[in-house]
């Protein structure tokens with residue numbers, strides 16, 4: 001229990017540090033200063049790396065599977081202290097995580113464990129692209145692929161029992177293969193392969209919009225409806241990110257780069273976090289998480305502020321871009337604050353969920 005809680009609390013701290021680093025990249029200084037250059041690695045390799053690896057370790061309940069989240073948390077804190085030695089630690093953590101993903105695949109060989117395993121490999125390559133080659137756009141694309149494939153694999157697993165036509169399985173494989181082709185070969189011809197990666201994202205988003213069980217959730221009430229709304233709106237952002245990639249490739253920096261990356265990272269990934277938190281946090285903490293309809297407020301705030309950020313990115317309006325970016329970060333903080341307060345009050349009440 002102690003290690004689970006320690007790792008979860010550390011991940012939440014890493015999330016706050018990486019959000020603060022993101023706001024700093026927009027030009028506003030928050031505490032602690034000097035993290036702007038670490039925003040991407042802190043957010044993806046450290047926070048998401050640790051959170052996802054922790055969820056797997058809790059599911060497997062074998063001591064060695066806790067090594068990746070421990071290394072990722074350690075690597076993240078070293079970076080936050082300005083210590084570049086954090087990079088090799090994160091790289092090692094992601095290598096161990098590939099071993100855990102391979103072990104999961106051996107225990108349960110299936111299309112969804114395979115997709116999540118490929119996601120783990122992309123995290124490792126992304127860390128390599130950042131730490132060894134210092135190629136931020138390539139790393140950012142590989143990391144996006146990691147999160148997209150982890151989510152897609154998870155949804156593939158949950159939608160297993162929904163009746164689907166036989167073609168659904170090769171459509172998924174084709175979408176995954178296209179994504180991999182684009183992301184892995186990106187440095188050879190960035191203009192071409194970013195677009196192929198974008199095509200893969202579009203195909204995966206369409207697959208999820210077509211076959212995911214989230215539509216069933218949407219027709220239910222309470223937390224199920226919320227999860228359905230979060231997931232489906234997130235898939236639309238993945239579609240948007242993929243379309244931008246097809247249209248623009250991936251510029252090496254600047255507002256279009258910002259729009260493309262954060263359509264996927266904020267719009268898709270955080271909508272997935274909001275939608276899965278009612279399932280992931282109880283599993284990791286082994287405590288009930290309560291849902292309150294107030295959770296819709298940060299969800300819509302996330303989508304609206306991201307819309308404003310992307311509009312400002314394309315319109316060249318820096319002031320709106322900064323404000324909208326800050327509201328993106330606040331939406332994420334509000335969501336966790338609301339969930340924590342409602343759950344703590346629920347624990348005190350001891351009312352049924």
Ligand code: HEM
Nearest residue numbers: 022023025026040043136140253254255258265325328329
């Ligand atoms: C929510 C508030 C966020 C803010 C204010 C923010 C801000 C920024 C900014 C300003 C950039 C540089 C873009 C440019 O070159 O013009 C950036 C890059 C990046 N962001 Fe974010 N971001 C946020 C959320 C996220 C999230 C949630 C993720 C991942 C899940 C993420 C991952 C990245 C990555 C990987 C890069 C590229 C690598 C780098 O250049 O550091 N960001 N972000």
